[in-house]
Amino acid sequence: MSAEWLTGLLVLQDRDLKCENFRKQLEAVPYEISKEEQAIAREREALEAAKRELKELVLQREAAEGEIDSLEAAVVRYKTQQMQVKKNEEYTALQHEIDNHQAKVGEHEDVVLGLMDAIEAKEAQNKALESEGNERIQVMEAHIQRLRASEDSYRKDLEEAEQALEQARAGIDEDVAKSYAFVKTQVKRGPYVVELEGGTRCSGCHLKVSGEVEATARRGKERVRCDNCGRMVFFIR
């Protein structure tokens, strides 16, 4: 290392970046959890929709059965009337009604049979959907549990890293710490203190620094910043 201030500063940066990393991981956890929760809600909604579709088929079957009941009741009424009529044409007219109604009963019975098949198929399909869906939900719930556990461990890691960072900060000159803090306000992403690549390029933004910046960095006595991105640059002989 070319300067004493640099060693302490690089330790500070290392611990600071570690803190940032833990913080980022910690911040990602609630997002990950809510993503899983949304996926679980979608699975549940799909299962509910499948149940509603089955229920709809059952209602259709019940409606067709109800229709058959009322057609058959009408047939019974027509037959009773037939026994009471005197004229032939009245009898024939009633017979015509009876035939019509019985034909309709036949049609509805076909509908009911078709619906019974559909219901059976739907029940089998729903059973499979439910077991697969529930399995996926279990996997996601287990993932949520692991995320919550990792949240706790990230929090502990962060606390330790923050303590280590404080120690590093206490170990360096206040004006060095201040310069570092200032660079952090100028640069969006770490690292904030970087080496000059090949002695001429800032390894943060990868652009060539000015001759003046390069010369200062090479002397290593004063702190100097990249004139492109604002990171502190240093030179290792």
Ligand SMILES: [Zn+2]
């Ligand atoms: Zn730069």
